[in-house]
Each structure stands twice: as structure tokens, then as C-alpha cells.
Amino acid sequence: MREDICTIPISEAFEENDGCPICRMRKTVEERILDYIMGAAMMEPDVRIETNRLGFCKEHLGGMMKKRGRLPLALILESHAKELCDNIFSSSYQKNGLKAKQVHSTCFVCEKIEWGFERMINTIYLTYERDKEFRDLFDSQEFFCLEHYSLLAANSSKKVMRKYYSEFNKALEETVSKYLENLHSDLEKYCSMYDYRNNTENADWGTSKDSVERAALFLTGISE
Template identity: 30%
Template sequence: MIKHIDTAPVIEAFAKNCECPVCELYGKTEEGYLESFLGGSVMEPDVRVEVNRKGFCAKHFLMLYGMGNRLGVALMAHTHLKETIEDIRKPTPKPKRWGRGAGDLHAPSCACCDKLNNTMERYLDTVIYLYETDSSFKSLLKNGKGLCVPHYRELMSRAVSNGKNAFAEDLRGIELANLEKLEKDLEWFTLKFDYRNADKPWGESRDALIRALAKVSGAKEV
């Protein structure tokens, strides 16, 4: 079932015309959540319980550490550490199955990732909802650069499993046209390394490598 949320952040991200508006949304949402986790006294009790229990993944602990509120991070790490010690003290500790990829050291449980994954699913639904109900958003999507490949696949599978075939067809067309253009740009980027092409114009290829990395992996554009 399609469950949409706030439409304004989605429209804003698509209006930026970047390689992936969903990556853009992800970054903004992630930043907002990390700030809210550090809000300390305003953190709701159920959020605090969740943070104590799950802690954060390496990426999010490091991002929090870099945000200039060492006391806030220390307090969260301390209560999480205490809960972890309690858990390890138990005579027959059961393996925890909190986060995605439970039991995998490289994908530990994370209060931020879990919250983000949940919100991002609803944002993807919002994209489909806006496409169906808002003609100016539809043309924004059609004239945009598509999505990064991981987000394209995610959105596509949500569309297909909800029977949104017209949307899926359009999205596939938009994605393919953009990937094909990018492939040509990237090819010319590689050919520019040939001395015989040194004096030929770059065209739109000067930033093709970084755009291609953003497109295939969702890596942030620099």
C-alpha cells in the first residue's frame, strides 16, 4: 500500500535537478535526525530507550562525534554501553536481532539507520503519489536526471509491487535516457586522456566521472 508523507521536501529535492533527488532527501533527513538525537533534553523517552538499546552504526556514531557536542554523544554512548554490559552479563546471552543484517558486524543495529530506512520508504511512496496527483511534479520528474541506480531499483520495486505500471514505465524510460547520456559523457572523459583529443572540447564531460560515481553508487557529488 502506498503511504505518502510530507510532499514539500520531495518537491524541493526534485527541483534541484541533481543526479539523485532521493540521495538529496536522504542526506537532509539524516542530518535532521542526527541533530534531533543530540537534542538531549528534548529527546522523547521512547527515542531514548531505542538509542540506549540499539546505539548507532559506525558511520552515524562518527557523524555525531563530528557535530561538536561531545557531551551529548558521550551520554548516549555511556547509556548504550551500560545496556550492552547488562546484556553480555546475562548467563546465556541470545544473539540480538535488532538491526537489518542482524548479527553482522558490518551492519550493526542503529537507531538512526532504522528511523531513516522507515522514512525513506515513505518518501519513495510520496514520489509515486505526487507523480499521480501533481502534474507539475510529473514534468519535474520527466525532465530530471532520474535517480542513482540503488534508489532507482528501490523505487522501481516499490512501484511494481504496488501495481504502479505507468509510473514504472515512465521511470524506466527517464532512467535509461539519463544513463545512456552519462555513459557517452563518461566515455568522452576517458577519451580525453588520449593526447590526440587533448585540444578537443570537453563538452559536458568535464565532471562526468564524479557524476557517474554518484549515479551508480549513490556517492555524494563533490
């Protein structure tokens, strides 16, 4: 499989500055992989070997079913089903069950996303260390979702960011803590608006009206 399918220019995701840039990056990679296996990958036997072995999770098979064209999908699933027929039922009942469980727990798309994603996170650290423009872009993000804040903070290291390790983490933490504090006060305000004393026609909701949706986005990232 071509490696560049799983990598995108990271600054593109940061330039948009609307929601979590890491969620956006992940979504872009995911879409590219889905398009790829339904298109160009049909001509690559090594991809078919992997899709036969790993199969697909519910989310990604669902994503493939939403794409145009049933024949590419049918061809992929035909050879995956053939491999299951040939390999699963060759041992004891219990072992066969475990083999099926193993296939059910893996996904070609998930595996490729993880592979590309890990590299992109590393590229973020490296670019932050080297590129002043990217540092400004990173520092001015509106927010990072909880999952990606934790990922960026937990994996950052002084080995990769010799000069800018502290600046990176300070900026990251400031962005997320400021966002979370505002989110909390909006949620507080939202709850208070259900009090009958505030329940008037001209009640001022401030910035709290979409706070529940924003909290869901912060806590779980992009869902579709």
C-alpha cells in the same frame, strides 16, 4: 519519537533538480534525525530506550561526532554502554558474543531513516497519481541514481498508481536510460582523450571532463 522528524515535503527535494532527488531526500532525513537525537530527543525517554538497545553504525556515530556539543553525545553513549554492561555478559561466552554481534549490526539512525524513507517513497507514488504539477516535476528530473531508480521501479505498483503507473515508469526509465547513454558516451570520450593524438593543448573534452565523478555519483549516490 515524533513521526514528522522522519518525513519531509517531497516536492522540496524534486524542485532543486540537481542530482538524484531521492538521495537528497534521504540525506535531509538523515540530517534531521542526527540533529534530533543530539537535541530535542534528550528529553524523550522512549528515544533513549531505543538508542540503548540499537546503538549506532560507524557512519552515523561518525555523523554525531561531527555535530557540536560533546555532552549530549556523552550522555547517550553513557547509558548505551551501561546497557551493554548489564546485558551482554550474562550468558555463555558464545551467546554473549552473538548478543554483542546483534547490537553491533543495528543502528537507531538507520532504522529511523528506513522507516521514514519507506513512507516517502509511497508518498511519491501517491503524489504522482494525484498531482499534475508533481508529475511534471518528476518527469523533468535530470537523473535518478542506480539504487533509487531500481527502488522506484521495483516497488511501483498498479494498486497504488491506478491511472499513472505506466506513465510513471516510462518517465523514470527514459530519464535514467538517457542519462546513462550520455554518461557512457562521455566516459568513452574521456578515455579517448588519453590517446596521444588527442593529447594536445587545445583538445576539446566536450562534456566528458567530470564523467568519472558523475559515473561514481550515478552508481553509488551521494557518499557524504
